[in-house]
Amino acid sequence: MNLAELQELHSLPFFDLISRARAVHEANFPAGKIQLCTLLSIKTGGCSEDCAYCTQSARYETDLENQRLLSKETVMASARAARANGSTRFCMGAAWRGVRGGTERFNQVVEIVKEVSSLGMEVCVTLGELGPNEAVTLKEAGVTAYNHNLDTSPEHYPNIVTSHTYEDRLRTIRNVQDAGMSVCCGGILGISETITDRLRMLEVISSFNPQPESVPINSLMPMPGTPLANNPQVDPFDLVRMIACARIAVPGAKVRLSAGRTRLSDETQALCFFAGANSIFYGDKLLTAENPEAGKDRELLAKLGLETLEPNPSLAAPETDHALPASPCCSTAGCC
Ligand code: SAM
Ligand code: DTB
Ligand code: SF4
Secondary structure, three states: HHHHOOOOOOOOOOOHHHHHHHHHHHHHOOOOEEEEEEEEEEEEEEOOOOOOOOEEEEEOOOOOOOOOOOHHHHHOOOOOOOHHOOEEEEEEEOOEEEOOOOOOOOHHHHHHHHHHHHHHHHHEEEOEOOOOHHHHHHHHHOOOOOOOOEEEOOOOOOHHHHOOOOOHHHHHHHHHOOOOOEEEEEEEEEEOHHHHHHHHHHHHHHHOOOOOOOEEEOOOOOOOOOOOOOOOOOOOHHHHHHHHHHHHHHHOOOEEOOOHHHHOOOHHHHHHHOEEEEEEEEOOOOOEEOOOHHHHHHHHOOOOOOHEEOOOOOOOOOOOOOOOOOOOOOOOOOOO
């Protein structure tokens, strides 16, 4: 969908927008099913990058305790616990700018992925920048989806990150798609962006060919010591509007109501699920930040009559539409 179409959609009266999104949701997914994903930070802090929202950047004075790459045994214990608790997707995140083949850390991650993928859950990793060969190696090791967010519009991105570019992000996404992995790509609300920035991001994401398999929508968790520590909370109705627009713009993707749920009421989350969110991070920790307790989430899902979605570990990457140009491109003159 292009920006003008998204702007028209976003400015609909609230109930018209969420009704439209609901219809798209029901046409594409079983109603009343939510995917549970567990996140684990396998390497924490000390990152070279300067993403203004991130507590893991080495450039900011935060209270975060750095942690080297976890052992395979530690990761497996956490993955088994996640499966036992009902998660069907296990997502491992590392605070790196990227990974390079032939390095010890990449080999270690590949060994971890091989073992985690034997558990029958969907396996997602987010390790930063990837080249084409690294992407193929991860796919062969058993990764189902690679998370690499664009986070905001191409225009606002340089206000938030200067140590790498939007084009770097798009290149990695292309490498992931070429290797046959599914792409998980979304963004953050509350990082001093405008509504137009949010919709521009959706315009870019919806132009991917194939479209992403999942779209995480994070709300900024303001981290003390980072440049965005004092940013105000996102208006809950704006969050619901964004979820609805994502559902309509990327109809076949899981829309993941991601970081920031600790500050959302049950009622706001219910509206997000109505408007098309059908995946959450489950378990009381994200990468470094807090997430609602699992028991509280189970209670909420039960109250709403929502069930959990089965895993699809052999998840095929969505088909490329050959009638459309290869993605990704942000359609900014001179950008790609
Ligand atoms: N280093 C890798 C990268 O940048 O792609 C992977 C980890 S990074 C923490 C993954 C995503 O988490 C970011 O792209 C951003 O969308 C989200 N994120 C990080 N810090 C956040 C925060 N304080 N609040 C909300 N979302 C955040
Ligand atoms: C995504 O879009 N959100 C997750 C996952 N992908 C890796 C990460 C959220 C991080 C929230 C802040 C933290 O835990 O440090
Ligand atoms: Fe590093 Fe990723 Fe955090 Fe940016 S978002 S500082 S790349 S861990």
